[in-house]
């Protein structure tokens with residue numbers, strides 16, 4: 001791959017899946033801008049170690065995915081700092097789990113705002129840059145929960161299902177300008193988000209490949225879409241070990 005001067009943005013790149021995406025893209029020749037919300041020390045450490053290892057340009061930005069103005073400012077700043085926006089990975093996400101009848105309005109709002117509305121704001125801003133460039137790759141990290149639903153996650157499932165509709169629509173609107181848009185639907189991936197999941201043994205029984213996924217499993221799919229996915233758009237790609245709900 002000739003990825004020289006290709007610029008990728010990863011939201012939520014300080015930990016978990018986003019961090020693996022930052023590492024994989026940088027090691028494959030991308031310059032990478034990534035955001036974090038509160039983990040500034042982890043973000044700084046990642047920039048320092050990957051810059052030394054790969055020689056690529058890396059930069060971390062404190063930016064709240066749930067803040068509309070911050071999403072627009074992020075894309076404007078990265079476009080100015082790096083010169084282009086070739087790949088956008090909408091990865092930042094949160095959970096506020098509880099059964100629907102107990103869910104507080106603020107937990108519904110926080111998850112929809114960060115996991116869905118933030119993707120709209122970031123994608124709208126990046127889409128304008130990509131349309132002008134007549135090329136771009138947008139990858140949204142959805143979830144198997146957005147496809148199947150999951151008890152205790154009505155807010156998260158609604159946001160992740162919403163991302164699928166957003167993805168398919170953006171693919172239709174921007175395709176003629178050379179911009180692809182796909183969603184990845186991870187199964188259970190071992191990160192801080194799933195660290196204290198109950199009944200892990202039972203969950204494993206539902207996964208034909210008999211293991212939880214790694215952040216690298218998702219990052220490798222992101223890399224494939226970013227480098228080899230030129231004729232793939234509007235798709236939801238399950239990366240879930242064959243998980244059947």
Ligand code: NAP
Pocket residue numbers: 011012013014015016017018035036037038039040063064065066090091092093094114141142143144185186187188189190191192193194
């Ligand atoms: P994680 O380990 O909890 O990491 C979340 C990342 O998102 C961190 O970098 C965090 O930054 C950032 N973030 C959180 N809120 C943010 C905000 N308001 N603005 C900007 N950044 C924010 O989560 P993960 O497991 O890697 O999940 C990453 C994505 O994959 C999420 O969208 C999640 O829904 C999705 N996903 C995960 C799984 C799984 O099994 N883990 C399965 C399906 C889908 P700080 O470090 O600063 O907090």
